[in-house]
Amino acid sequence: MLKDITLGQYFPGNTLAHRLDPRTKLMMVVLYIVALFCAKGFLSYGLMALFLLLCVRISKVGFRALVRGMKPLILILIFTAVLNMFYTPGRAIASFWVFTLTVEGVWAAVFMVIRIALLIMGTFLMTYTTSPIALTDAIENLLGPLKRLRVPVHELAMMMSIALRFIPTLIEEADKIMSAQKARGADFETGNLLRRAKAMAPVLVPLFISAFRRADELATAMECRCYHGGEGRTKLHVLRYQKRDLFCLVTMALVMIGAVILGSLGY
Amino acid sequence: MEMLKTERLSFAYPEREGEGQLVLKEIGLTVERGSIVAILGHNGSGKSTLAKQFNAVLLPSGGKVWVDGFDTADEAAQLEVRRRVGMVFQNPDNQIVANVVEEDVAFAPENLGVPTEEIRTRVDDALAAVGMANFARYAPHLLSGGQKQRIAIAGVIAMEPECIVLDEATAMLDPQGRRDVLETVRRLNRERGVTIVMITHHMDEAECADRLIVMNQGEVYLDGAPREIFQRVDELRAIGLSAPETVKLLDSLRKEGLDVPLSAISVEECAGAICAALKAEEKNAPKGNETEWNQF
Numbered sequence: 001m002l003k004d005i006t007l008g009q010y011f012p013g014n015t016l017a018h019r020l021d022p023r024t025k026l027m028m029v030v031l032y033i034v035a036l037f038c039a040k041g042f043l044s045y046g047l048m049a050l051f052l053l054l055c056v057r058i059s060k061v062g063f064r065a066l067v068r069g070m071k072p073l074i075l076i077l078i079f080t081a082v083l084n085m086f087y088t089p090g091r092a093i094a095s096f097w098v099f100t101l102t103v104e105g106v107w108a109a110v111f112m113v114i115r116i117a118l119l120i121m122g123t124f125l126m127t128y129t130t131s132p133i134a135l136t137d138a139i140e141n142l143l144g145p146l147k148r149l150r151v152p153v154h155e156l157a158m159m160m161s162i163a164l165r166f167i168p169t170l171i172e173e174a175d176k177i178m179s180a181q182k183a184r185g186a187d188f189e190t191g192n193l194l195r196r197a198k199a200m201a202p203v204l205v206p207l208f209i210s211a212f213r214r215a216d217e218l219a220t221a222m223e224c225r226c227y228h229g230g231e232g233r234t235k236l237h238v239l240r241y242q243k244r245d246l247f248c249l250v251t252m253a254l255v256m257i258g259a260v261i262l263g264s265l266g267y
Numbered sequence: 268m269e270m271l272k273t274e275r276l277s278f279a280y281p282e283r284e285g286e287g288q289l290v291l292k293e294i295g296l297t298v299e300r301g302s303i304v305a306i307l308g309h310n311g312s313g314k315s316t317l318a319k320q321f322n323a324v325l326l327p328s329g330g331k332v333w334v335d336g337f338d339t340a341d342e343a344a345q346l347e348v349r350r351r352v353g354m355v356f357q358n359p360d361n362q363i364v365a366n367v368v369e370e371d372v373a374f375a376p377e378n379l380g381v382p383t384e385e386i387r388t389r390v391d392d393a394l395a396a397v398g399m400a401n402f403a404r405y406a407p408h409l410l411s412g413g414q415k416q417r418i419a420i421a422g423v424i425a426m427e428p429e430c431i432v433l434d435e436a437t438a439m440l441d442p443q444g445r446r447d448v449l450e451t452v453r454r455l456n457r458e459r460g461v462t463i464v465m466i467t468h469h470m471d472e473a474e475c476a477d478r479l480i481v482m483n484q485g486e487v488y489l490d491g492a493p494r495e496i497f498q499r500v501d502e503l504r505a506i507g508l509s510a511p512e513t514v515k516l517l518d519s520l521r522k523e524g525l526d527v528p529l530s531a532i533s534v535e536e537c538a539g540a541i542c543a544a545l546k547a548e549e550k551n552a553p554k555g556n557e558t559e560w561n562q563f
Contacts, residue, residue, distance in 0.1 A: 133366060165366040168408040214361045220324055221362035224354040225375040225422060226346055232380040236373035236390065 010131050016244065017059030017129045022138035024245040025126045028252045032122045035256035036115050044262035045114050051255045052122055061128045069124045070117065077113055084109040136161045141239055154230025166214070173210060177203050270335060270430050270462045271298040271321055271352075277329035278316060290316045292485040293330065300429070303456050303463040305473035305493070308482035309507055317482065318434045318466045322352035335429060350379060353423030355436040359415035360408075368410075368418055369394070369403040375426035386425075393424040396459075397451050413444020417451055424455070430462035431455070437472065449475065470497075470511045474532055481508065498529035513537040520544075 012018070017025075032048070039045050056063060070077075090104030127135070140157035147153050178188065181202055188199050278291040290313045298304050308314040319325040320332050323339040335351050337344040353375075356362050365371040369390050376386045394400045397417040407415055416436055423431055433452065437445040453475060455461045465472060473479050479496050481489040483506045489496050496503075497514045509515065513534060517527045520541065525548065531540040 133370065161365065165364065165407075168406075169360050172408070217356065217358060217361035218364070221354070221356055222364060222374075224322060224324060224349060225364075225426060226349050226378040227374070228346065228378065233377050234380050234383055234386065235377060236370060236383065236386045238383050 011061060011065070011128050012131075013060060013129065015058060015060050015129070016248075017055065017061075017125070019244070020129075020248060021239055021241055021245045022130050022134040023142055023239060024241070024249055025130055026135070026138050026142060027249060029123055029126050031252050031256045033119060035259040036119055036122075038256075038260040038263040039115070040111075040263040041267040043267035044259045045111065045118075047255065047259050047262065048118055049114070051252075052118055052125070055125055056121075059125060059129050061125060065128065066121050066124055070120055073116075073120060077116055080116065081109040081113050084112050132164045133161060136164070137235075137237070137239060154233070158230075162218070166211075169214075170207065170211060174203060174207055177206050268300065268336070269297040269333075270300045270302075271464070272296070272333040273320070273327075273330065274333075275330035276317075276320060276327050276332055278313075278320065278325065279328050281328075289328075290485050291320070294485075294487060296480070296487065296490075298430075298462060298464060300462055301456070301460045302478060303453070303465070303476045304478045304480060305465045305467060305476035306480045306482060307467060307470070307473050307508065308488075309468060311484075312482040313485040314466050314482045315434055318354070318432050318464065321430070321432050321464065322354055323348045324354070346379075350375075350426055351428055352430045352432060353426055353428035355416070355419050355423055355431065355433045357435045357438050359412055359419050359439070362419050363407045363415060363422075366406055366408075368399070368405045368407055371407060371418060372421045372425050375422060379426065389425045389427070390421075393421040396424055396455065397421045398447075411444060412440045413447045416440060416444065416448050420448070420451060420455075428461065430464065432464045432466070434466045435468070436465075437467070437469070445472075470509070474511065481506075494530045494532060497532060500529070517541075 032051075036048055039048055056066065085101060085105040085108075086099045088102055088105035088108045090102035092100045092102055093106075094101045130138075136157050139160070140153055143151070143153045143156075178186075182188070186199060186202065188196065188203075190196075191199070273294050273296045276291055276294040276296075277289055279289050294317065306314045306317065316325065320327060320339065321334065323332075323334075323345050326340050332339040334348045337348050337351075339345075339348050363371050364374050372390045372393050373386050376389050381389065390403075391400065394403055397420050399414065399417050399421060402410065402414065402418075407418060410418065419436075420431070431452070433448075437448050440448065449472060452463055452465070456463050463476075465476065467473060473493055476493055479489070479491065479493040480487055481496065481503070488506060489499065489502065497510045500510045500514060500518045503510050510518070511532060513532055513536075514529055517529050517531060517537060517540065520527050521529070525541075525544050527540050527544045531537045
């Protein structure tokens with residue numbers, strides 16, 4: 001049951017989108033989000049959607065996979081749409097009780113949904129084409145300058161990669177504990193939500209205890225392998241920008257500028 | 268020069284109940300460079316605590332530990348100590364840091380600040396040394412226990428240590444995994460002259476060592492060649508350890524009056540010794556006895 005969870009959601013491949021430096025992809029996503037928030041009308045949103053479509057085509061990630069990733073967020077989408085529809089002041093079309101539907105509200109709702117959908121798909125496209133390790137590396141590298149401000153960048157990246165490393169181990173362990181409890185008559189499948197949540201307690205307690213023990217052992221093992229923080233560390237895989245990274249970044253920047261200009265003109 | 272040396276080493280866990288209870292009591296040992304030493308003892312004998320003293324994970328409460336001439340209590344030398352003595356622990360899952368095999372093997376050299384190109388060669392070399400070169404891009408959780416433990420050993424080899432301490436490294440493995448790990452370790456000793464210290468409670472693992480140290484209640488109980496020590500069946504039994512099955516068999520036969528040496532540890536040697544003893548018996552025995560044998 002727990003084994004079905006897919007984490008990291010990385011689809012390996014060898015397209016331009018996969019080979020791009022993870023830092024480039026991260027920066028592109030940031031620029032894309034900025035551009036999305038500057039977009040205003042059909043033209044600017046159209047430009048953003050077109051660019052995303054192009055990226056999806058290049059990456060060869062199935063469009064269906066992207067849409068599937070949106071499923072858990074549909075509720076949030078509907079919620080924001082409804083809020084926007086009724087709470088935007090403007091020309092009223094219909095009203096009942098305390099709710100007033102406005103023309104501006106409908107437009108705001110439409111654009112908001114498009115904006116969030118594009119935003120989610122854009123970030124998903126990055127996680128689909130970048131392995132979690134590469135992403136961690138990229139974050140550590142990009143946040144590097146913050147080290148001067150005593151932000152523990154290396155430690156955060158290390159924590160992230162260890163967490164990623166132990167997800168399958170802990171899932172396997174949770175599965176084992178659940179089987180052991182089931183063998184002794186525990187019931188995880190019936191009853192209301194509260195009851196099921198209560199049934200999880202005897203699984204979580206041993207899982208936590210074992211996680212702490214693992215942490216202790218791993219810390220010792222890391223010390224034994226000369227780990228002493230991020231200072232003076234070198235890397236097996238060093239990130240290097242290629243020409244294609246510059247090209248993609250420039251393209252992204254141009255698209256962003258286009259969207260900002262169109263947006264500020266109200267299109 | 269000796270690789271490891273302890274002098275009147277005592278140790279008590281400071282945070283534990285019953286304070287002042289010594290886990291290690293005035294231990295004086297030297298481990299020669301290039302040797303394979305097995306440390307045997309049952310639970311609570313202090314063998315794992317002793318192992319952790321060898322690379323400054325634990326520091327002595329009394330006495331000294333030297334690693335290749337460095338005092339482990341000297342904080343400035345800690346990194347030097349740790350890069351010389353690699354540790355492999357019992358649970359392979361809890362010592363693998365990264366989620367790709369080659370990244371994990373690269374962990375120690377990365378920490379030591381080895382240049383990127385050299386890390387690459389060290390990783391490839393270490394993976395080849397444990398016979399896992401084909402698994403460089405694998406995720407560790409997809410490997411078997413024995414394979415994971417070999418990755419852990421590769422991670423230590425990449426540090427280029429002069430000594431590897433295996434702290435019950437085979438305890439959680441199936442027979443095949445155990446054989447693979449032991450074979451790997453022996454080859455490292457033979458081909459690269461790496462000093463090996465094996466902490467174990469398996470008698471048969473101790474067989475392949477040059478020297479066997481038996482620990483009991485924080486003290487060195489017996490110390491010598493495995494062959495010698497296994498012959499002291501009664502002394503081993505006194506502290507709850509048993510000799511290998513072969514030696515036990517030979518011991519019983521001896522007590523029945525058959526003249527066999529106790530030094531035959533492996534199954535082949537044991538069989539040979541029994542056959543030789545039976546033949547000798549046959550020769551010496553008077554004619555009448557032979558029929559008795561045949562009837563039997």
